Each structure stands twice: as structure tokens, then as C-alpha cells.
Amino acid sequence: MLRPMRESEQPLRQLADSVRDAGHIVVLTGAGISAESGLATFRDPQDGLWSAHRPEDLATPEAFARDPQMVWRWYEWRRARLRSVAPNPGHYALAELQQRVPSLTLITQNVDGLHQQAGSRDVIEFHGNITRTVCSNRSCPGQWHAGDQREPPHCPVCDAFLRPDVVWFGESIPVAAMQASLAALAACDVFMSIGTSSVVYPAAGMAQQAAANGAEIVEINPNATPLSSAADIVIPGPSGEVLPAVIKQLDLP
Ligand code: OAD
DSSP states (O other): OOOOOOGGGHHHHHHHHHHHHOSOEEEEEOGGGGGGGTOOOSSOTTTOHHHHSOHHHHSSHHHHHHOHHHHHHHHHHHHHHHHTOOOOHHHHHHHHHHHHSSOEEEEEOOOSOHHHHHTOOSOEETTEEEEEEEESSTTOOOOOOTTOOSSSOBOTTTOOBEEEEEOOTTSOOOHHHHHHHHHHHHHOSEEEEESOOSOSTTGGGHHHHHHHTTOEEEEEOSSOOTTGGGOSEEEOSOHHHHHHHHHHHHTOO
């Protein structure tokens, strides 16, 4: 017997239909997709990272020049948090979705590596990765070695400070990540924005670029964002529940 569809299921079904028909999907994720793994987002008014600290004090080249030890320690604290968490059902559902559609490009603003741990392939790390360490003199290939306990450690090649391999405010997006993202945005027919507040550019401009190329715009986020009113499908829920539900919906007739 057919079960009547609840009103809240309608966008889910609509999304599943779009996913079934899509040739190329681009997914952009933000801190919200890792929230259900236990990692704080940035802008949650209660426990967001930017509710306790100002980005200018911790996530800019100027902050690192002013107080390299404080910045290094803050990233060490985040790395330690990361070691105690694991991907959640939202990460796994995206990895599964990538297997089930002809083409899916996953772009993440997250620096936590959880998408890769869940099995997603060819993830574009738009803001770098916190687990990697590079020389602050970007043209130098120096790498951290375990013996150096200084905070921050020094580059074994040029003696400059080492730093986390992330993009700070005021820095450019890595060229390869930007180029791959632009190419995917130009080719996609569905664009999904998941767990991001859509306020930090250039990532926040991706939906508009995809829409200009004719893509359908989807947002999954329990809270409204500047993108919500422009999106074709909005599913206001936590990604760890919504994304597995989308996968389930794909299996329904
Ligand atoms: P934000 O903290 O700005 O936004 C997180 C979003 O996730 C919010 O819109 C929440 O409503 C949403 N959210 C919370 N829990 C969720 C859940 N369970 N499922 C789905 N969504 C949920 O984080 P980002 O948008 O990622 O940049 O921030 C963008 C950039 O600003 C970051 O990459 C970082 C930051 O400053 C740099 O450090 C350069």
C-alpha cells in the first residue's frame, strides 16, 4: 500500500529526483557537516570557534607574524580535537553518493580531512588541511620533523617558522583548488551547499556561479543563510540525518 508523503518529505523527494537525473553534481561543504562528529563550527553563537576568538587574532598572516606561538598552539589544540573524532553519517552518505552518480565533485572548506576518511575521492580542499605542516616561506619545500618540539617548529631547510597548511584570511585560495572548482562549477547541473553559512568568499560565490551556468541550487542546513532565499531546494535539517535520507530516497521507486 502506498504511504501518503509527508509535507517535509517533498524537498527530499525533489532532491532525489534531481540527483537521479544529474550528469555532474558539485557539493560544497562547510563546518556544519562535521558538527555531528563533535567539531565546533566557526559561527555558532554559543560554541563556535569565532565566539571565543577573533579570526584576526588566529587566522591571518598578520596574527602569525605577531604571535606565532599562540597561533601554532591554537592549531595544535584543533589537531588534538581532530584526533578524537570520526566521520559521521553525513560524510559517509556523500562518499556513497559519489559512487552512485556519473560524476560528483566534492569541494570542502573544511580542513579536517573527514571526507577523505569517509571514503570520498578527489576532494578539493579549498582552505587547505590542518594536518599538514608547511614552511611559512611558501616557496621553500621544508617539512616538519618529529624531533623539533619548538612552538612553532622551525623549517629544517631555511629556519623560517613552519605553519599549518591552511588558507588564512587575506590569503589566496590554492591555484589548483580554485581552477578545479571553477571547472566543476561550469559543468555541473546540480550544486549542493551543505553545512556552510555562505558568508566567506570566494566559496560563498560558488552557488551563484553554478546558477549562472544553469545548475539547480540545493541547500542543506538547519539554519537559514544568505543563500537560502535563492536556492531551488532547501532542506532545513542536520546533514547527518538529511544526507542518509537522500540516499534512502534514491532507492525508492
Ligand atoms: P560556519 O561556522 O560559518 O557555518 C557553519 C554552518 O553550518 C552554519 O550555517 C550552521 O547553521 C550549519 N550547521 C550547523 N550544524 C549543522 C549540521 N548538523 N548539519 C548541517 N549544517 C549545520 O562555517 P563555514 O561556513 O564552514 O575559513 O565557514 C566558512 C569559513 O569561515 C571556514 O572555512 C573558515 C571560517 O573562518 C577560514 O578559516 C579561512
